[in-house]
Amino acid sequence: MKKSAKRNYNTYFDNAATSFPKPKEVAREIACYLNELGGTYGRSSHKRAIEVSKVVEETRSWIAEILGVKKSSHIVFTPNATYAINLVLKGFQFKHKRIAVSALEHNAVWRPLTRLTHEIGIEVNQLPSFDDGLIDLDKGSEAFSNRTDLVVINHQSNVNGVIQPIEKVKETMEDIPLLVDASQSLGHMELNVEKFNIDFLALTGHKGLLGPTGIGALFVRNPDLLFPLVDGGTGSNSESTEMPPFLPDKYEAGTPNIAGIFGLRAALLHKPSPQHSREDFLALIEDLKGIAGIRILCAGRTENQGDVFSLTSEKMDCSVLGRALDEQFGIETRIGLHCAPMTHKHLGTFPEGTVRIGVSPYHTKEDFDYLVHAVKSVQGR
Structure with missing residues (x-):
């Protein structure tokens, strides 16, 4: 997949910070x-x-x-x-x-x-x-x-x-x-x-x-x-x-x-209809779990899983991973402790933090596939 292909996807995954886009x-x-x-x-x-x-x-x-x-x-x-x-x-x-x-x-x-x-x-x-x-x-x-x-x-x-x-x-x-x-x-x-x-x-x-x-x-x-x-x-x-x-x-x-x-x-x-299914979102988490060296921080049971999750890499700091996703694939995430240090202490990710993924109704399954491709590519290098 060419680097320029990122323009064809919704690569904004920082919706847990603030949603984008908004209804017009x-x-x-x-x-x-x-x-x-x-x-x-x-x-x-x-x-x-x-x-x-x-x-x-x-x-x-x-x-x-x-x-x-x-x-x-x-x-x-x-x-x-x-x-x-x-x-x-x-x-x-x-x-x-x-x-x-x-x-x-x-x-x-x-x-x-x-x-x-x-x-x-x-x-x-x-x-x-x-x-x-x-x-x-x-x-x-x-x-x-x-x-x-x-x-x-x-x-x-x-x-x-x-x-x-x-x-x-x-x-x-x-x-x-x-x-x-x-x-x-x-x-x-x-x-x-x-x-x-x-x-x-x-x-x-x-x-x-x-x-x-x-x-x-x-x-x-x-x-x-x-x-x-x-x-x-x-x-x-x-x-x-x-x-x-x-x-x-x-x-x-x-x-x-x-x-x-x-x-x-x-x-x-003017709330938009979701462009992906619940199954698509859960499949995204499972696909990312399948990448060697990537740890996914999510709910232990799918019924308790919301539209946010995080990931870390065994090969690089989360700051390096997050910057690579942005610079090479246009994937926009949130890196660090997310104003929740006590949460990260409980999850064992303090003080480095994680790369956070937050989805919105505007994401499609194709956007999710592109995210998986980007993480896999960065992790494999």
């Missing part, structure tokens, strides 16, 4: 807001502002419907999932200062928890897990006690794609509140907060949902458990110097990313 309507709607509609949200009564506010609330309702949320006011817009996670961790009303987390958490969880250990003495306990990071349900129940304030679980790992059994985990937790990081999973699979009995769910718009960067959201079941993280204007209760007590205003200080919300709405309304 995303850019179109953002431009429409910036160039034609204008106006702000929830702060003025003229026609332009009313139209913008209508779109914002419509988008909120769309997200609520996707998550199975009965009242859309329980969806709070944030700049990203990291902000949403911080809102919960730093606004939570702790009683015992004890948190349990999975083995596959992102630094969006670990860094605020590290600060909280220094500032208020939070105790962080890691849930028992199998080698791939999947929570061991038989042992996990022993980790929950009436002195655990909050459990935090990354629904899908951003390193090896392991999907945690949220519903089964929640069943073992009794009444302990659960925060789910759905950054990698939402858009790729069903996630119903009522079915899974989730208390808080953080999401981002620019990954599986195929929206723009700079827009995320948080589902809050019980606002009495959280203090606001940021205070400021909301367009409501303006006679008071305190934040409104009602949702979503309690957590939405300041002007939101309206252009981002327009783009996210477009992505939700």
Whole structure:
């Protein structure tokens, strides 16, 4: 296969960082807001502002419907999932200062928890897990006690794609509140907060949902458990110097990313049909496993495998492998620790990291075959 053949394939495999391409309507709607509609949200009564506010609330309702949320006011817009996670961790009303987390958490969880250990003495306990990071349900129940304030679980790992059994985990937790990081999973699979009995769910718009960067959201079941993280204007209760007590205003200080919300709405309304099957994706993993000297980091069982996985080479550092894939075949990946050092420590790939592969609905089986060809060629040299 000639080097120039890369132009005929979708060689962007960095979708776990941010999705690309986006539906064409995303850019179109953002431009429409910036160039034609204008106006702000929830702060003025003229026609332009009313139209913008209508779109914002419509988008909120769309997200609520996707998550199975009965009242859309329980969806709070944030700049990203990291902000949403911080809102919960730093606004939570702790009683015992004890948190349990999975083995596959992102630094969006670990860094605020590290600060909280220094500032208020939070105790962080890691849930028992199998080698791939999947929570061991038989042992996990022993980790929950009436002195655990909050459990935090990354629904899908951003390193090896392991999907945690949220519903089964929640069943073992009794009444302990659960925060789910759905950054990698939402858009790729069903996630119903009522079915899974989730208390808080953080999401981002620019990954599986195929929206723009700079827009995320948080589902809050019980606002009495959280203090606001940021205070400021909301367009409501303006006679008071305190934040409104009602949702979503309690957590939405300041002007939101309206252009981002327009783009996210477009992505939700124009979701593309997948150009590959589940079988094609699983076959990709198996084909890469068959290359001598290549180790694949993925779920131990296919039913727990999400649309992300990683690989390493016995012959070269991941940085060398990743650069070779890019320079010789145009394959774009993410190299290193993926902002998840604790995950890599659990998987035995710290401190070097891995080459991460993240697929999207736009990939075809032919794109997967080209990726296998590229890895095989680089590894064989």
